[in-house]
Amino acid sequence: xxxxxxxxxxxxxxxxxxxxxxxxxxxxxxxxxxxxxxxxxxxxxxxxxxxxxxxxxxxxxxxxxxxxxxxxxxxxxxxxxxxxxxxxxxxxxxxxxxxxxxxxxxxxxxxxxx
Amino acid sequence: xxxxxxxxxxxxxxxxxxxxxxxxxxxxxxxxxxxxxxxxxxxxxxxxxxxxxxxxxxxxxxxxxxxxxxxxxxxxxxxxxxxxxxxxxxxxxxxxxxxxxxxxxxxxxxxx
Numbered sequence: 001x002x003x004x005x006x007x008x009x010x011x012x013x014x015x016x017x018x019x020x021x022x023x024x025x026x027x028x029x030x031x032x033x034x035x036x037x038x039x040x041x042x043x044x045x046x047x048x049x050x051x052x053x054x055x056x057x058x059x060x061x062x063x064x065x066x067x068x069x070x071x072x073x074x075x076x077x078x079x080x081x082x083x084x085x086x087x088x089x090x091x092x093x094x095x096x097x098x099x100x101x102x103x104x105x106x107x108x109x110x111x112x113x114x
Numbered sequence: 115x116x117x118x119x120x121x122x123x124x125x126x127x128x129x130x131x132x133x134x135x136x137x138x139x140x141x142x143x144x145x146x147x148x149x150x151x152x153x154x155x156x157x158x159x160x161x162x163x164x165x166x167x168x169x170x171x172x173x174x175x176x177x178x179x180x181x182x183x184x185x186x187x188x189x190x191x192x193x194x195x196x197x198x199x200x201x202x203x204x205x206x207x208x209x210x211x212x213x214x215x216x217x218x219x220x221x222x223x224x225x226x
Binding site: 042 | 145165
């Protein structure tokens with residue numbers, strides 16, 4: 001059974017709209033993350049959460065808002081979508097924060113903004 | 115901030131041969147290193163983690179070497195098989211900013 005679930009797998013949106021990417025982990029981890037993989041850049045860190053609290057935000061735009069309704073959920077709301085937001089978004093989790101804790105990744109949500 | 119350069123970007127080897135991927139990092143304070151594998155349309159699978167107090171680690175046909183003096187990390191897949199075909203990422207953690215810094219990836223093709 002998949003331990004980290006991301007929904008949907010594929011998402012197509014129009015410019016200016018809003019979408020929510022879902023992530024649930026069943027590893028019992030306390031830290032969760034979002035990463036973005038686009039054609040033009042290496043995989044890049046966006047956010048980290050620990051015990052449902054935002055710990056680090058490396059995203060310049062406030063259009064990206066993580067939401068944690070439960071300890072094992074970390075959704076990503078993206079507003080006012082732009083074509084440059086097209087990318088695959090990966091959710092990850094780890095037992096704790098810090099480099100000694102290995103991060104495990106979900107299968108990703110591929111977002112295309114037209 | 116930390117940067118991780120990875121080479122080669124593409125690597126093709128016959129089945130049974132070895133494949134070597136090399137990464138160079140910039141921040142000597144980087145304390146943790148990882149190798150991930152990404153198959154087409156899939157997420158990232160953690161292959162191995164290496165802490166900076168280790169020079170060499172071997173697991174299941176994979177060998178990771180860490181040269182802190184040259185700030186270089188390598189992954190050697192011995193006796194590669196077609197199922198090893200994927201994109202491989204080296205990743206650093208620590209140094210400037212507590213987050214994973216990904217290399218640019220190496221697309222490995224293993225020909226039967």
